[in-house]
Amino acid sequence: MSTDQISSRTAGGTPGVVARLGRGLRLDRRYLPVLGALAVLVLMLAVGQARYGNFLSGRVLSNLFINNSFLIVLAVGLTFVIITGGIDLSVGAVVALSGILAASLFQSGWPAAVVIPAMVLVGSLIGLVVGVMVHVFEIQPFIATLAAMFLARGLSYVISLSSIPITDPTIVWLSAYRIPVGETWTITPSGIIALSVVAIAFYLLHHTQFGRTVYAIGGGDQSATLMGLPVARTKVLVYVISGTCAGIGGFLFSVFSRSGYSLTGVGMELDAIAAVVIGGTLLTGGSGFVLGSLLGVLVLGLIQTIITFEGTLSSWWTKIVIGVLLLVFVVLQRVIAVRRR
Amino acid sequence: MTSPQPVVQMTGISIEFPGVKALQGVDFRLLPGEVHALIGENGAGKSTLIKALTGVYGIDSGTILVGGEERVFAGPARAQQAGISTVYQEVNLCENLSVGENIMLGHEPRRFGGIDWRTLRHRAATYLDRLGLDIDPASSLSAHSLAVQQLVAICRAMVVDARVLILDEPTSSLDADEVARLFRVIRGLRDDGVAILFVSHFIDQIYEISDRMTILRNGVLVGEYLTRDLPRLELVSKMIGKSLAVLEQLEEAPKRSAVHDEGATPALQAVGLGRRGSVQPIDLDLYAGEVVGLAGLLGSGRTEIARLLYGADRPDAGQTVVAGTPTRLRNPRTAMDHGIAFSSEHRKAEGLVGDLTVRENIMLGLQAERGWARRIPRRRADEVVERYIELLGIRPADPEALVRNLSGGNQQKVLLARWLATAPKVLILDEPTRGIDVGAKAEIQRLIAELAKDGMAVVFISAELEEVLRLSHRIAVMRDRAKVADLVNGDDVGLDDVVGLIASGRAS
Amino acid sequence: MGIVRHRLFWPVAALALLIVVNTINTPTFLRIRVRDGHLYGALIDILRNSSPLLLVAVGMTLVIATRGIDLSVGAVVAIAGAVALTYIGSAPDPSSVGTVITGIGIALVLSLVLGTWNGFLVSVIGIQPIIATLVLMTAGRGIAMLITGGMITTITSPPYKVIGSGYWAALPVSVIVAGTIFLVVALLTRRTALGMLIESVGINPEASRLAGVRSRSIIWTVYAMSALFAGIAGLMISSGVMAADANNAGMLIELDAILAVVIGGTSLAGGKFSLAGTMVGAIVLETLDLTVTILGIPPAVTPLFKAIVVIAVVVMQSPIVRNRLAARRRGEPGDPRGVHGVQPAEPSSAEVTV
Structure with a gap:
């Protein structure tokens, strides 16, 4: 475990440097929770295949992406916030707001070229409000995003109380179009958007200074400030990102449901948080991976799929199983945190 | 030999906080290629001076010249850009990131707009190499010991081509080998022309590493000296602020000395009690009716041993014996149940x-x-509270006043009252007189003497040695986290003896 | 001047304002009529509607005072209703008083067990309260649906109906129950040392530990109480409609309860708490709902009002605004240094204020 051998080296260190870079691939404890999620995912696939025979088909797995593309995007946005040690409860309500806004704009004849950016921007705007509340007024993220949740929900009620169908040709096309991949796989534009968001987020988090600052803030606000990093700007930005992702999620959900409804997404933030936690991101901040969050969403989706396949199991088992998984992962994280000390 | 132009020159620096003059007209200069020790007891103004230099605090008057130009920094980040880097006592790095990232964060090499990880690791490795550290830049910082983290923090400071490196108590949690390693690095940097400001409470270390020193006391400059010109004894007396001769004259109060009978059972006994990284195993016997003073400078282990005696921290060596029975004090509550009370030096954070x-x-x-x-029935509570408000002279004498609105001295009395009300057999007081006015101080001292007379075993910790000498029956002298002497107080024990022990570990 | 400083001033003023607005709009608003020996009227409705929220908010107040939070109360509301109704509904004689009492007993014991579980995760395992209670918040509704078999269970049981819609001595039973529990908790916290120790743990955990306070058992107790009260609220809600809706019963009640606590002047950072403030907060929220209805605004807009109220309250409570206001009162332009948490090591000044 100890890597503290500080040999006092005297001269010409270059060979040492090279040798040192060579042993970079050691299993880091930070990856443990993600590997846990991966193991759960593989286990579920194996069990599904063993039980139902046709489980590992292209159709089932493609549907997994199609049905959960919006949740993937939400979880990605939340990952940023949670890594800084914050939380965002507003994402479900923003999905509803963005959806109902779009539906009513379409109803009054606006073109998709205007409506789709508006859906995303309304999310960014709510995120900005939250960021300002958290950073300038030092309101706890929990309360600030709770207020934002009421705000978004309230605004969507104001727009319309009833479900509005979306008949815009662009949206209809997006929801119906299937891109065949190989022989049995298909992917939808929504799936592509979701995966692109994952890729962009991965790049942002792991290959930009902004991303590393997000981690640094999670490791300790004060340290990050003393290290001279742009803490204030980054803190506001993560909420803008989460809001934007919720806006994109709203767009994907309205493509999925081809309607806007102000009661959409009640409790969706909990699913997204659960996915992030199961994917190995510490709710205390400082550690986590977007790819983990993707795995987390897939695990949740698979639970749903298995319960559907099972037929006799009722839908509420989904929630119980998610709760139990959440517990297992939280306790696991706690054990890792205690052992580290 | 003409001395080179100072890289930092602070003149007439004053800073005032509400009610406190933290610094009064302090001068300070730092030359390139020297290790300059900044010395003073708690509250002397060391960290205030550092924070004034790095822009954490604004200054009320005075000038700061950096490289000959007048500068006022808006914050540590700006100071860093000007080549002044600080490594704090608590390592301010991100444990969740890799060593390489911690070194390079904010100065990442880029390629195609993104971070170029390969180059980053290479550069970090080069910096690590320069300090003679053979660790993997890709490893997680949390996997390393505090000493290594400290060195990584210095590495980070080097990335910005620091001309000035401020090390604020870098050795406070390192063991001897680790300190030696750190000093090798410091000497290497000094030889490269870096000006190093070194803050430490360890006298030996100051003499080992520093070329020059500046002593502060109560926010006022005592003086600047070449280390080789100032004997240890003189250093300590300058720190505590009384010349030895004057101190001797002050001691006209009658001496107390050990009063316990031969063969009596100690009320509380520490047998080889210690904790890694905080205090080395020590023995200590506390008898009813006696005040045992713990003399030593800050960081000497005086607070650490008090916390172990109260079960506030867990020992990893030795045991505690309560009234002759070995007893494990698992937590403060257990200690309390055995009649032990502890008043922390941090009144606000750990007391009230x-x-x-x-x-x-x-x-x-x-x-x-x-x-x-x-x-507790209201009537009894009223009696207790009234009695202690009167006994200790707590002002305002209003039981319903919020404690945070009281002055320091009165807060201390409230804390004391809490413990006296539990009628403890052993009372451990860590710096009960620090930061309170003279009148309250005298009252508390009188009270301690009376409590001992009435049969309590008291542990008295204070940075003010004359106070320890005046009150204690026996004195345990602490130095570098170990007990170096047990003295039975008496007419033959003088301040110079204790100072000598603290300065060198040997009786003078 | 002094009365404005009182921490209940603003919530009470908000309540008064709402009542005035309603009375202007509907002059009969304040009228309380007696029919069949029962009291009727808008004010009585407000009290009755706010009873479940008050119960949950009282428990939440204690939890928040220890620096915690309980997100699982909504799920516990659903579970308690589901258990009681399922038991009563499947009993041979749903109308028998014995059956109803047994059903209630089972539901409350289960609630207590759930609260103990939360307390265990927080105080023993050391998981942050928000996460620990998130587990039950997520799984709880599934459990409730498991109990009801996924259907909205309805029963006919006059004795059970009493809890939510019955009257006793001219007053709604739910108001009496909530009021009694409120008084019991107020007495329990102020007549025993529980209140002081809760505040002590919430204000300064380390100082409390060194003073010998057993914070673990205190934290455990407040989570158990919070779930128990949520359970009672669940019985009231299910009795009011004589149905257990595992999906929707107590939906978002945790957020309303937190809001009531915050409006009532208890800081989310823990420490000093005010049960009276929480009561005012709960009543303000219910009056707000009723006002929206009376004014003819679609009730669905309530969340928007709530959002504005929450944002206003928390912004007023935020450090930056408070410092500005405090500086203005003292006639100073704020702290000139503008540095966070700058405090000299030895503030030996005599800053005695009386």
């Missing part, structure tokens, strides 16, 4: 509950002992 009233704070200990269900 600021938003509760004087009454509630005084009753907290007694009430905790009884559990929440059995509330």
Whole structure:
């Protein structure tokens, strides 16, 4: 475990440097929770295949992406916030707001070229409000995003109380179009958007200074400030990102449901948080991976799929199983945190 | 030999906080290629001076020249850009990131707009190499010991081509080998022309590493000296602020000395009690009716041993013996149940509950002992609170006043009242007189003497040695986290003896 | 001047304002009529509607005072209703008083067990309260649906109906129950040392530990109480409609309860708490709902009002605004240094204020 051998080296260190870079691939404890999620995912696939025979088909797995593309995007946005040690409860309500806004704009004849950016921007705007509340007024993220949740929900009620169908040709096309991949796989534009968001987020988090600052803030606000990093700007930005992702999620959900409804997404933030936690991101901040969050969403989706396949199991088992998984992962994280000390 | 132009020159620096003059007209200069020790007891103004230099605090008057130009920094980040890097006592790095990232964060090499990880690791490795550290830049910082983290922090400071490196108590949690390693690195940097400001409470280390020193006391400059010109004894007397001769004259009060009978059972006994990284195993016997003074500088282990005796920290060596029976003090509560009380030096953080009233704070200990269900009847509580307000002279004499609104001295008295109300057999007082006015100080000293006379075993910790000498029957001298001497107080024990022990570990 | 400083001033003023607005709009608003020996009227409705929220908010107040939070109360509301109704519904004689009492007993014991579980995760395992209670918040509704078999269970049981819609001595039973529990908790916290120790743990955990306070058992107790009260609220809600809706019963009640606590002047950072403030907060929220209805605004807009109220309250409570206001009162332009948490090591000044 100890890597503290500080040999006092005297001269010409270059060979040492090279040798040192060579042993970079050691299993880091930070990856443990993600590997846990991966193991759960593989286990579920194996069990599904063993039980139902046709489980590992292209159709089932493609549907997994199609049905959960919006949740993937939400979880990605939340990952940023949670890594800084914050939380965002507003994402479900923003999905509803963005959806109902779009539906009513379409109803009054606006073109998709205007409506789709508006859906995303309304999310960014709510995120900005939250960021300002958290950073300038030092309101706890929990309360600030709770207020934002009421705000978004309230605004969507104001727009319309009833479900509005979306008949815009662009949206209809997006929801119906299937891109065949190989022989049995298909992917939808929504799936592509979701995966692109994952890729962009991965790049942002792991290959930009902004991303590393997000981690640094999670490791300790004060340290990050003393290290001279742009803490204030980054803190506001993560909420803008989460809001934007919720806006994109709203767009994907309205493509999925081809309607806007102000009661959409009640409790969706909990699913997204659960996915992030199961994917190995510490709710205390400082550690986590977007790819983990993707795995987390897939695990949740698979639970749903298995319960559907099972037929006799009722839908509420989904929630119980998610709760139990959440517990297992939280306790696991706690054990890792205690052992580290 | 003409001395080179100072890289930092601070002149007439004054800083005032509400009610406190933190610095008064302090001059300070730092030359390139020297290790300059900044010395002073708690509250002397060391960290205030550092924070004034790095822009954490604004200054009320004075000038700061960096490289000959007048500068005022808006914050540590700006100071860093000007080549002044600080490594703090608590390592301010991100444990969740890799060593390489911690070194390079904010200065990442880029390629195609993104971070170029390969180059980053290479550069970090080069910096690590320069300090002679053979560690993997890709490893997680949390996997390394505090000493290595400290060195990584210095590495980070080097990335910005620091001309000035401020090390604020870098050795406070390192062991001897680690300190030696750190010093090798410091000497290497000094030889490269870096000006190093070194803050430490360890006298030996100051003499080992520093070329020059500046001593502060109570926010005022005592003087700047070449280390080789100032004997240790003189250094300590300058720190505590009395010349030895004057101190001797002050000691006209009658001496107390050990009063316990031969063969008596100690009320509380520490046998080889210690904790890694905080205090080396020590023995200590506390007898009823005696005040045992713990003399030593800050960081000498005086507070650490007190916390072990109270079960506030867990020892990893030795045991505690309560009235002859070996007893494990698992937590403060167990210690309390055995009649031990501990008043922390950090009144606000670890003692008082600021938003509760004087009454509630005084009753907290007694009430905790009884559990929440059995509330102490109001009438009895009133009696207790009134008695201690009167006995200790707590002002305002209002049981309903919020404790956070009281002055330091009165807060200390409230804390004392809480513990006296539990009628302890052993009372451990860590710096009970620090930061309070002279009148309150005298009252508390008188009270301690009376408590001992009435049969309590008291441990008295203070940075003011004359106070320790005046009150104690026996004195344990602490130095570098170990006990170096046990003295029975008496006419033959003088301040110079204790100072000598603290300075060199040997009787002078 | 002094009365404005009182921490209940603003919530009470908000309540008064709402009542005035309603009375202007509907002059009969304040009228309380007696029919069949029962009291009727808008004010009585407000009290009755706010009873479940008050119960949950009282428990939440204690939890928040220890620096915690309980997100699982909504799920516990659903579970308690589901258990009681399922038991009563499947009993041979749903109308028998014995059956109803047994059903209630089972539901409350289960609630207590759930609260103990939360307390265990927080105080023993050391998981942050928000996460620990998130587990039950997520799984709880599934459990409730498991109990009801996924259907909205309805029963006919006059004795059970009493809890939510019955009257006793001219007053709604739910108001009496909530009021009694409120008084019991107020007495329990202020007549025993529980209140002081809760505040002490919430204000300064380390000082409390060194003073010998057993914070673990205190934290455990407040989570158990919070779930128990949520359970009672669940019985009231299910009795009011004589149905257990595992999906929707107590939906978002945790957020309303937190809001009531914050409006009532208890800081989310823990420490000093005010049960009276929480009561005012709960009543303000219910009056707000009723006002929206009376004014003819679609009730669905309530969340928007709530959002504005929450944002206003928390912004007023935020450090930056408070410092500005405090500086203005003292006639100073704020702290000139503008540095966070700058405090000299030895503030030896005599800053005695009386």
